[in-house]
Amino acid sequence: MAVKILMVCLGNICRSPLAEGILQSKLPKDKFIVDSAGTGDWHVGQLPDKRSIAIAKKYGIDITNQVAQHFKVIHFENFDHIYTMDMSNYKNVLNLAPNEKAKSKVKLILNELFPGENVDVPDPYYGGEDGFENVFQMLDEVCEVIAKKLT
Ligand code: 4NP
Secondary structure: OOEEEEEEEOOOOOHHHHHHHHHHHHOOOOOEEEEEEEOOOOOOOOOOOHHHHHHHHHOOOOOOOOOOOEOOOHHHHHOOEEEEOOHHHHHHHHHHOOOHHHHHOEEEHHHHOOOOOOOOOOOOOOOOHHHHHHHHHHHHHHHHHHHHHHO
């Protein structure tokens, strides 16, 4: 059975689609399923933000097949690892966890790179293009660590 990983942010249009595409690019497709979701539902059904699509494309990753979805309690059952982009997403997801097993699946993503430091992937939505470059680099670094750990 494939190992299933879910990336979670607020809108599921900027950070978690990048995290999904980047981690997917580092893992064998037959053994891992990577998906993403948002704790907010405003963008459900939409493509990733143009700026996320552009930065991913710059580094050879196509995320135009993605469609935004809302994080739901069923995701605790369907995924083995749930990585949240910031402390607010982390708390919101944890609050929906039905039991201890579900809680144990939830991690703040950058703690894989900086254990225990609780560093957020900053929300780039209201900023400029450089925010997306910064987010891409952070996610690329941490996804390298996650991919090594899981393979
Ligand atoms: P994301 O960024 O959580 O990285 O997808 C955001 C996208 C949309 C909104 C906030 C953050 N929004 O408020 O619509």
